[in-house]
Amino acid sequence: MAKIAILGTGAWGTALGNVLLKNGHDVLMYGIDKKEISDLKKGVNTKYFGKTKMFCAPKSTLKEKDVILFKPSYILLAVPSAFIEPTVKKFASKLSNKPICINVAKGFNPKTNDVWSVAIKKIIKPYSKGFVSLLGPSFAIEVFNNQATMINAVSTKKKLAKNVANLFNNSTFKCIVTTDEKGAEIMGSLKNVMAIALGLAYEMHTSINTRAAMLAEATKEISLIVKSLGGKPETISNFCGIGDIYLTCTDSKSRNFSFGKSIAQVGLKQTLSQNKKTVEGYSATKIAYKIILKEKINAPVLSEIYKVLYKDKNPKFFVNTVIKKIIK
Numbered sequence: 001m002a003k004i005a006i007l008g009t010g011a012w013g014t015a016l017g018n019v020l021l022k023n024g025h026d027v028l029m030y031g032i033d034k035k036e037i038s039d040l041k042k043g044v045n046t047k048y049f050g051k052t053k054m055f056c057a058p059k060s061t062l063k064e065k066d067v068i069l070f071k072p073s074y075i076l077l078a079v080p081s082a083f084i085e086p087t088v089k090k091f092a093s094k095l096s097n098k099p100i101c102i103n104v105a106k107g108f109n110p111k112t113n114d115v116w117s118v119a120i121k122k123i124i125k126p127y128s129k130g131f132v133s134l135l136g137p138s139f140a141i142e143v144f145n146n147q148a149t150m151i152n153a154v155s156t157k158k159k160l161a162k163n164v165a166n167l168f169n170n171s172t173f174k175c176i177v178t179t180d181e182k183g184a185e186i187m188g189s190l191k192n193v194m195a196i197a198l199g200l201a202y203e204m205h206t207s208i209n210t211r212a213a214m215l216a217e218a219t220k221e222i223s224l225i226v227k228s229l230g231g232k233p234e235t236i237s238n239f240c241g242i243g244d245i246y247l248t249c250t251d252s253k254s255r256n257f258s259f260g261k262s263i264a265q266v267g268l269k270q271t272l273s274q275n276k277k278t279v280e281g282y283s284a285t286k287i288a289y290k291i292i293l294k295e296k297i298n299a300p301v302l303s304e305i306y307k308v309l310y311k312d313k314n315p316k317f318f319v320n321t322v323i324k325k326i327i328k
Contacts, residue, residue, distance in 0.1 A: 004072055004073070004076060005075050005099070007076065007078060008029075008031060008087075009030075010078065012078050015140040016076060016134075020168065021055040022170060023168065030063075030064070037060045043056060043057035049144050075095070081105055092124050092128070098128055100164065102164055103134070107283075107284050115189055117133060132164040134152070134153060134154070135151060135240040135244065136149075137246065138247075143173065150239050151174075152239050153176070154178050154185070178240065180235045182226075189284055192279075193281045194281075195249045195254050196281045197305040198218060198250065199256065199259060200260040201214045203265060204318070205319055215245075215250070218302075219242065219245055224297050228297060255279050259275060260305075263315055285310070286306070300322045
């Protein structure tokens with residue numbers, strides 16, 4: 001049994017907490033929402049999962065000192081991306097036993113245009129025994145409801161990734177180790193951008209031919225960018241690659257995919273005004289566009305969705321323009 005502190009009481013933190021509780025680990029969940037903490041003490045999180053019970057009620061707290069006194073062997077970082085750096089800074093130097101950091105954030109850091117692991121590792125380096133990311137096709141609601149799920153435990157240190165994977169592995173949840181940290185994280189960031197593009201394309205075109213072609217082109221562009229930035233192209237075949245791309249780019253449970261569909265339905269301006277959820281792909285599109293310009297990569301899906309989001313291009317012409325720009 002391991003002692004694991006989860007920072008964040010949202011859907012993903014709660015779903016992973018439920019997996020860990022099922023596996024018999026000692027789990028403490030820390031958050032800032034009084035209602036969510038109150039719910040967790042009863043073994044539920046009604047905001048995200050209604051009245052469905054967790055495997056058992058985790059320990060839960062609003063107090064930072066409780067996390068410090070808990071002395072966890074692992075810290076699972078499951079806060080929204082806007083709060084990642086301040087949260088890590090708040091706890092890193094106070095945890096005397098140097099816990100291993102488990103990251104579930106996907107996307108680019110808007111301050112540095114790099115993946116989140118770079119910023120997190122820089123902060124935790126003197127205070128942690130290691131860093132592992134969990135990446136792959138995994139809607140929180142399905143993980144919470146014990147639907148069969150397979151993802152990757154990603155770290156440059158294979159043994160460390162395997163240890164973290166073993167914390168979560170059970171009959172319905174499986175982590176497979178990969179060491180291509182750069183490739184996996186870039187894919188995790190870019191698939192959110194492509195999900196907006198595919199949501200737009202799916203809403204405007206019911207043709208399966210068109211949808212399949214757009215998904216294939218988006219996947220190819222992600223692979224080209226990963227290779228250009230030093231990742232391994234073969235990682236595209238892993239769960240954190242095609243698995244996560246397919247999940248995020250084809251299903252309305254995906255915030256980014258739904259965002260793209262909404263643009264097709266009511267336009268960008270109204271979609272932005274109505275959107276109250278974090279849509280990582282919207283801001284990541286700017287960063288991704290800078291990358292393809294710098295690396296001189298022909299990426300029509302990415303470049304055209306950038307123009308829709310930031311250059312007022314009519315989304316009606318999105319797919320046809322992409323098709324025209326695809327070259328051998």
